[in-house]
Ligand SMILES: Nc1ncnc2c1ncn2[C@@H]1O[C@H](COP(=O)(O)OP(=O)(O)O)[C@@H](O)[C@H]1O
């Protein structure tokens with residue numbers, strides 16, 4: 165099993181080596197104060213993400229995935245090391261890098277259109293309306309422009325949040341278990357839609373999940389994290405072209421390989 | 433049905449003690465009827481509502497931005513909190529002498545007292561509400577590049593509206609309590625004044641109770657007004673968000 169993974173992680177087939185590095189995590193360590201004791205949550209993380217790459221961060225619950233993503237997005241100051249975007253150290257959140265929370269991030273006091281246009285304050289009224297309409301269509305919410313979030317299903321709310329992020333045309337999107345609260349059918353549909361958007365808009369995407377299938381279906385590379393303190397246990401290249409055949413031998417091979425990898429992490 | 437039984441009990445209790453000054457429901461109703469043709473009652477209601485409106489809106493206007501700022505800058509809260517905690521248990525009525533000292537007998541004194549009565553509870557409600565705003569909303573706002581003032585206006589303020597509505601309702605109730613007390617001492621018009629005046633001018637207890645009934649009814653109407661405001665805002669938000 166491990167031999168399969170070893171072979172795949174060496175080549176780096178999908179993101180071409182010529183593409184520039186978009187985001188670089190250097191010797192990142194994060195500790196939290198708990199009962200007066202400094203608890204290391206992440207230790208010595210090093211990661212390079214290329215422009216336009218789709219990377220999944222995979223690991224058991226509580227291993228520090230959200231912490232890592234928050235540090236990359238600038239919401240959390242690292243205890244040691246740093247995060248660089250385009251070679252520049254991240255000092256805080258920035259509209260060029262949008263964080264998509266589980267559907268909980270939509271503003272309940274704004275309509276669908278109001279939410280999607282939230283980050284477009286600098287545009288003229290007509291331009292904003294045009295942009296909003298474009299992304300309403302992209303996520304398939306035509307006819308719901310003036311609905312409030314509580315009138316929408318979980319999947320629709322998630323679409324609103326993705327559209328709100330896309331509307332400001334960010335380079336990077338951070339998604340923290342974005343489909344975690346959705347039913348399995350909606351989740352499958354949303355994955356397909358996200359892939360289509362990613363292919364159309366060529367964003368760099370960092371996607372946190374604890375779902376192995378989700379990671380293998382979506383990512384160019386899967387970063388497997390171990391727990392306490394969180395470290396990168398292995399990086400797996402998913403050398404499958406889109407659309408992916410989820411019953412192909414290679415898919416199952418990759419999935420089972422990661423499964424074994426995570427199972428090992430559980431046993432420690 | 434229950435109300436009718438209560439009225440009957442009231443009438444019965446009064447008729448058992450015929451030498452008391454306490455009026456029964458019938459005499460009270462007559463008192464109310466007596467008050468209306470004068471036009472005085474309308475003037476008094478307007479005077480009371482006018483004071484409540486001013487005191488209440490001044491408090492709202494000041495407490496919301498201040499509460500947002502204090503709730504947002506946690507260090508400001510640490511500095512301000514001891515002062516708030518000392519001021520809070522002081523009844524607004526304890527300010528009556530100071531109100532008269534500063535503003536003399538008149539509208540300003542009453543408005544000041546209502547302001548004092550509303551401002552602190554409202555400020556504390558806003559600070560608490562800001563602290564309860566989910567971090568995702570704040571992070572999302574910051575992510576889209578909002579600076580503190582814009583963040584307060586576009587995220588923090590709308591996020592606290594449901595809780596704020598509850599706070600406003602409670603505070604308006606307080607304002608209505610305070611105005612009556614203030615008018616009994618600090619001015620010579622309004623519903624509170626009516627009550628004292630009716631007693632002083634020949635123990636007209638039928639008018640005293642009539643005044644009390646009118647105070648109750650107007651208070652109920654005010655509460656109903658804010659409640660319907662609360663309902664429209666929570667409708668827009670969806671009830672599940674109301675927590
Ligand atoms: N603000 C915080 N203060 C203290 N401990 C935290 C904080 N945030 C996260 N943790 C701890 O860090 C660990 C990793 O959390 P998290 O990154 O949310 O994990 P994951 O997203 O992988 O489930 C957990 O043990 C959690 O309790």
Ligand SMILES: [Mg+2]
Nearest residue numbers: 229230231340
């Ligand atoms: Mg998490």
